[in-house]
Amino acid sequence: MRTFFISDLHFGHANCIRFDDRPWETVEEMDEGLIKLWNQKVSKADHVYVVGDFAYKNSRNVHSYVEKLNGYIHLIRGNHDKRSPEYESAFRDVHDYMEIPVMVSGVKCRVVLCHYFQPFYNSHRHMGIHLHGHSHRTEESTYEDQIKEMIRAKGIRCEAYNVGCMWQDYQPQTLEEIIARQGRKVDII
DSSP: OOEEEEBOOOBTOTHHHHHTTOSOSSHHHHHHHHHHHHHHHOOTTOEEEEOSOSBOSOSSOHHHHHTTSOSEEEEEOOTTSOOSHHHHTTSSEEESEEEEEEEETTEEEEEEEESSOOTTOTTTTTTEEEEEOOOTTSHHHHHHHHHHHHHHHTTOOOOEEEOBGGGTTTSOBOHHHHHHHTTOOGGGO
16 A cells, blocks of 8 residues: 545646646546546555645536546545535545655654645644645746745755646655655655
């Protein structure tokens, strides 16, 4: 069993194709492409934490997406996730904010999951890692990166990472992959 993270899939949201410059022409192609890429990486025994915006508030039943995806899917609500029993029943569990322990290179780390970037998240000075999404390929994501670097430049630990699917080749990633993608080293935590 492995643990993966991803956010901002936006199943059924045609506008995200243009907004994120996604490599698909239609929402149907995007949905099928996201499912294929997910299942290439995730086994049925794996756990995937979706850090918000799994599907757009659309007419398609969210269960039809979840049923096609491997693994146990945990949802951390984003601004585009419906707050309804029907929507939320598709997932193993649903939270607005969550903290979970994850082993990285033999070190137990607290992973703070919230759809929105938090510069000074719980346990940021003590083996904590913050995974977020929300900002897509926008000016805000550039500011988030600048804020993270300013905090680090002051000697304050800040291991916060955007796990938006557009930054992860549209596939869930392990914590080690997320850290490596940022050019960071696992031994810094």
